[in-house]
Amino acid sequence: MRADMEAADQYQPNRAALHQEFYDLVQIGNSVAPGGREVIHFIHMKKSLVLILLLICAASAYGQKKVAAEKLDPAKGVREAFDRLADGIRQVDIEKVMASYEKSDRLLIFNNNGSATIGWDNIKANLESSYPKIKNVTLDITGLRVEMLGKTAAYVSCKWKQSQEFEGKLETSAGRMTLIYKLVGKEWKVAHRHTSPELPAANRPVLPSERTDS
DSSP states (O other), rough: OOHHHHHTTTTTHHHHHHHHHHHHHHHHTSSSSSSHHHHHHHHHHHHHHHHHHHHHHHHHHHHHHHHHHHHTTTTTHHHHHHHHHHHHTTTTOOHHHTTBBOOOOOOOEOOTTTTTTEHHHHHHHHHHGGGGGGGEEEEEEEEEEEEEEESEEEEEEEEEEEEEETTEEEEEEEEEEHHHHHHEEEEEEEEEEEESSSSOOOOOOOGGGGOOOO
């Protein structure tokens, strides 16, 4: 019995070996006194605990590596927030679009037509007025760029091209867009969006020195 216990102290955790040893211990236990069987049961429980602890450590190490990998890409959450906004526009989903914006009276949107809208409630009212007339939206995003401005702020810029049916008539537009994101609680929200057309109309007030032929 003493030899068995010394061998147990030198045991290297291995699932196959553990199963074999348990079988051997059962066979030995059937031929020893009741007190000896209790010792063998204790040895088995000790080794099982070691195996469980090793599995817990392995799972913990994997989880830490996964978290570390996510920390290497702090812009991931911002990109995901932008993707939700783009999906909401494609789906003509007011609730999804508005959930992407900060619910604040200071929310500011510079619209593609040159106007500005201030406040979450006013933006939602505009969508509630226009979205029922819109369907079959396609939105292509290119040149997406995400820049972190710290742990709680970032900006996104891109080029976009959108087509849709408005009151049954097909219309298209394209341009550039910049969005300022801020971390509100644990979610990234748009605090400001600036959209401009790719080719401004000739009658838009642009300084002559800044006009281009393209």
